[in-house]
Amino acid sequence: MSEAVTRRPVRLSALVSLLAASVAVSLIEPAATVGMFVMVVGIAVTREGAHRFRETNRLFGTAALGIGGIVSIAGVGLAATSVTRVPGMVEVGLGIVGLGCLGLGTLPLRGTGSRLLVKLGNAAILLCIVGGGLFQDAGTIPLLLSCAALVLSWDAAENSINVGEQLGRESKTWPVESAHLGVTAVVGGIAVVSGLVVRDLGTPGLPLHSVVFLLVALVFLTLALHD
Template sequence: MTTDELTRRPALISSAVAAAGAILAVVASGYASLLGLALAVAGASFLALGLARGTNSAIDVACLLLFAGVLASGYEGDSVELALLGTVGTVVAWDLGQSAIDLGEQLGREARTTRLEAVHAASSAIVGLGAITIGYTLYVFAADGQPVAAVALLLAAAGLVTIGFGVRNRRSREPRRGGSRYS
């Protein structure tokens, strides 16, 4: 099979797990805030569009909206647990959405990537569960009556750091002008 015959569409398993992460973020956001629900639903819609079209920038916008929904819900609500779950759902949606697009572009949809995608999804879930555990432990032992808004701001900072790493990582994969990316 030549590269011209590849269907350069996002990988299906990673796309499905990204959608599940977005649904988790929508549910967590909608629990305490109508604004959070509206932002998260808009984010989930952009995610579907990004996965349908195979565009990384739509995935980025989608996850920013999902995360804004989580922050709004965390600010207006009183559930740290849901804010943490929504954040992990957002990061999983972003990570696996980007991965689905990259796998589709590089290997094509026909490639057998089930094992690779399953390992990536499991790794993201494990890292997410670890983040929830650490975040909740810090909240329980260090919060001492602090408002949930403080946790929302902490999540905002963590989200910005994650976005920064993703942009840096994407730029490092792009070839430099005037030569190969290794020159």
């Protein structure tokens, strides 16, 4: 009898997606960096606990679920209390919502992942970045890097679900995932360099980086909402 294949999102791309999303938010609100990364750890531990509870060791799984939940809540608290300005609070709130949606979409407690939650999560983080560009006067480099991180997050999340559906989580998928993520990272790096070149060609006094950022953000949002 053939072994059943688990059609859930693969781990490497899912984790990269969460890390990239947390980096995107942290570049806009550096004070929330610790909280965002603690959230990532909590989400990953919770997911692994759910896997162990369902398939191998219920005692270990229950403990991991509890620890992961506590760590996730602690991360939310750290991130939420890291800023006091209203714009910053809104941006961090969007980042928390986005990371939570990505966690549920790529590291599901049940089911095979959710592209809808991935889209909602990345859309929330995109709004966080837009807020940083419009209301916080974030620099050009942080904006470009956060956009590149967002693209990596979205692409890694989609790839996690796709590879899981096609090959199953038990397969040795990390070479395929690594190659895909590497190409995406290179494309993101080219986009950042291109944005810096365009900025340097701008007219002095003209907030060109804001215009470029909004155009890029519109493209990213279109991609994120595209089926």
